[in-house]
Amino acid sequence: MKRKISSLADFKKEKRRKKGWILFTQISLLVLFLASWELLARLNVINAFLVSKPSDIWNLFFIYLKNGEIFRHMKVSLLETLYGLIIGTGLGIIIGVILWWFPTMSKVLDPFLVVLNALPKTALAPILIIWAGTGMKGIVVVAISLSIVITILSSYHAFISIDKEQIKMMKTLGANKWQILTKLVLPANVPNLINIIKINIGMAWVGVIVGEFLVSREGIGYLVVYGGQVFKLDLVMMGVFILGILALLMYLLLNGVEKYFRTYRYHGRRKKK
Amino acid sequence: MKRTLYLFIATFLTILGIGTGCTKKDGLTHITLAEVTHSIFYAPQYIALEKGYFKDEGLKVNVITTPGADKTMAALLSKEAQIGLMGPEASVYVYNGGEKDYAINFAQLTHKDGSFLLAREEMPNFSWNDVKGKTIIGGRKGGMPEMTLEYVLKKAGLEVGQNDPSKEVNVRTDVNFDVMAGVFTAGQSDFVTLFEPSASQVVRNGIGHIVASIGESSGEVPYTCYSSLKSYMEKNGAVLKAFTRAIQKGIEFMLESSMEEIVLALAPSFLSSDATEIENVVNNYQKIKVWNKDLALKKESYERLIEIITLAGELKEDAAPFDQIVNNAFVQ
Numbered sequence: 049m050k051r052k053i054s055s056l057a058d059f060k061k062e063k064r065r066k067k068g069w070i071l072f073t074q075i076s077l078l079v080l081f082l083a084s085w086e087l088l089a090r091l092n093v094i095n096a097f098l099v100s101k102p103s104d105i106w107n108l109f110f111i112y113l114k115n116g117e118i119f120r121h122m123k124v125s126l127l128e129t130l131y132g133l134i135i136g137t138g139l140g141i142i143i144g145v146i147l148w149w150f151p152t153m154s155k156v157l158d159p160f161l162v163v164l165n166a167l168p169k170t171a172l173a174p175i176l177i178i179w180a181g182t183g184m185k186g187i188v189v190v191a192i193s194l195s196i197v198i199t200i201l202s203s204y205h206a207f208i209s210i211d212k213e214q215i216k217m218m219k220t221l222g223a224n225k226w227q228i229l230t231k232l233v234l235p236a237n238v239p240n241l242i243n244i245i246k247i248n249i250g251m252a253w254v255g256v257i258v259g260e261f262l263v264s265r266e267g268i269g270y271l272v273v274y275g276g277q278v279f280k281l282d283l284v285m286m287g288v289f290i291l292g293i294l295a296l297l298m299y300l301l302l303n304g305v306e307k308y309f310r311t312y313r314y315h316g317r318r319k320k321k
Numbered sequence: 322m323k324r325t326l327y328l329f330i331a332t333f334l335t336i337l338g339i340g341t342g343c344t345k346k347d348g349l350t351h352i353t354l355a356e357v358t359h360s361i362f363y364a365p366q367y368i369a370l371e372k373g374y375f376k377d378e379g380l381k382v383n384v385i386t387t388p389g390a391d392k393t394m395a396a397l398l399s400k401e402a403q404i405g406l407m408g409p410e411a412s413v414y415v416y417n418g419g420e421k422d423y424a425i426n427f428a429q430l431t432h433k434d435g436s437f438l439l440a441r442e443e444m445p446n447f448s449w450n451d452v453k454g455k456t457i458i459g460g461r462k463g464g465m466p467e468m469t470l471e472y473v474l475k476k477a478g479l480e481v482g483q484n485d486p487s488k489e490v491n492v493r494t495d496v497n498f499d500v501m502a503g504v505f506t507a508g509q510s511d512f513v514t515l516f517e518p519s520a521s522q523v524v525r526n527g528i529g530h531i532v533a534s535i536g537e538s539s540g541e542v543p544y545t546c547y548s549s550l551k552s553y554m555e556k557n558g559a560v561l562k563a564f565t566r567a568i569q570k571g572i573e574f575m576l577e578s579s580m581e582e583i584v585l586a587l588a589p590s591f592l593s594s595d596a597t598e599i600e601n602v603v604n605n606y607q608k609i610k611v612w613n614k615d616l617a618l619k620k621e622s623y624e625r626l627i628e629i630i631t632l633a634g635e636l637k638e639d640a641a642p643f644d645q646i647v648n649n650a651f652v653q
Binding site for chain 1: 389390391394395398399411414415418419420461462463464484494495496497499500503504506507509635
């Protein structure tokens with residue numbers, strides 16, 4: 049049954065209640081998943097050697113935590129991901145702006161971009177790494193290759209779908225192209241750009257792990273490869289878990305930025321009124 | 322809603338049907354063999370397939386390639402494959418990991434490490450002392466090729482550093498197996514260890530020269546063996562015996578036939594290699610006597626394998642006992 053909402057306080061209370069309930073369900077789903085995994089592994093229903101079990105992963109994580117090894121691997125992967133994310137997204141958006149600026153060029157390049165986007169970038173990673181060199185540079189290039197084309201395509205399409213009437217009005221009022229870009233096109237597309245970054249977090253992580261599978265001496269991907277080599281599946285699973293947690297943290301951080309930005313904009317407007 | 326549910330059930334049943342409908346329709350015993358990589362290194366196996374030796378023994382062998390020993394072992398443990406072809410170190414790790422239904426090796430296909438050391442220049446009088454002060458791309462840490470290389474270097478009295486140029490010889494372990502030839506071609510490092518056919522390809526392109534064989538320097542090691550789970554072995558002794566006989570015939574063919582016959586028989590299994598390449602590769606392997614008529618896994622070569630893994634620091638516990646990991650009863 050729906051509760052009656054009669055005041056703003058009620059509305060806020062209801063909203064909080066719902067938020068709490070969602071968080072509670074999320075956590076209990078996770079706990080349920082981990083508990084049944086542990087239980088099935090202990091009862092030998094699933095092969096604990098092949099899929100490991102949460103308690104083993106936790107113990108191993110604790111060992112790595114104690115000797116500080118885990119921070120070294122996390123730092124390297126995180127750094128590579130950030131480089132890949134920032135360069136891939138930044139460059140992609142800049143190219144998107146350039147395409148918006150020169151419509152003929154974008155028409156010429158369109159089929160090339162679509163084909164580039166369809167290429168299996170992970171399959172090309174070995175070649176990319178040989179071109180770019182081993183070490184961090186190669187891994188970052190793989191991460192960039194995964195995110196840049198889709199960033200160009202989606203940012204360009206976001207830019208051109210701005211209301212033509214608004215542009216016309218700015219032009220009648222004597223605005224030049226630069227002003228249209230900075231005062232209308234970019235600000236209106238901030239939510240789209242944040243969405244692109246959200247997608248690119250995942251892309252950059254995939255790129256970094258693929259790169260580390262090929263060449264690396266440290267990093268989460270390295271741990272996963274090494275675990276596979278010596279049949280320590282706990283190590284493989286631990287790597288996967290850390291990966292998930294790091295990606296989640298980055299996502300939450302971005303959500304915070306998004307929220308801050310929205311309220312800031314909202315208050316900013318209200319003050320002007 | 323209801324329709325979606327029916328659709329889901331129907332799909333599920335179809336998948337189930339596909340999964341179970343393949344046993345003994347033609348009077349042959351169907352088995353799935355998971356190989357760790359598709360390579361001329363395992364030539365006798367492809368000869369047995371091509372020449373129908375398996376069929377003669379009443380077997381229909383379906384080969385799947387599961388790149389990397391971890392995937393091959395996973396195929397065995399999940400019972401997707403009945404026989405696995407991989408390094409016996411995988412069974413040691415699994416046994417030490419506490420798995421009860423572990424893999425047991427019953428026949429040895431290659432008796433030596435199949436990788437070669439390549440240099441940028443020709444070195445006719447190569448000795449292992451020549452790598453002093455140099456860098457070698459050696460494969461991934463904990464992998465058999467890298468551990469065997471380290472064993473050879475240490476036996477030659479060299480101080481080995483992993484990604485550490487301050488030691489007498491620097492072995493790079495950051496490059497993965499499938500990009501080693503590429504990274505060497507791009508101009509990095511002085512030496513590289515490569516398997517065939519990469520080694521022959523690099524030589525043909527004039528980028529590197531084979532200066533030594535790791536297998537020859539390390540001595541006999543059970544490098545790749547056929548294994549099956551303990552539970553399967555207990556019930557299917559006759560199948561494993563028949564399988565071993567077919568492999569035996571394949572090895573005899575490799576040792577006794579002319580090069581033309583061998584190349585002709587291998588060509589259908591290696592479509593991406595031309596006749597010259599197959600000939601080069603087979604030649605290289607025959608020179609170092611990778612294949613041997615005796616398929617039994619000897620205790621002394623098993624002990625060398627354990628020594629290699631222990632020396633690399635990957636085996637902290639007591640090694641698995643020989644008679645748990647190996648069963649030679651299926652070799653006649």
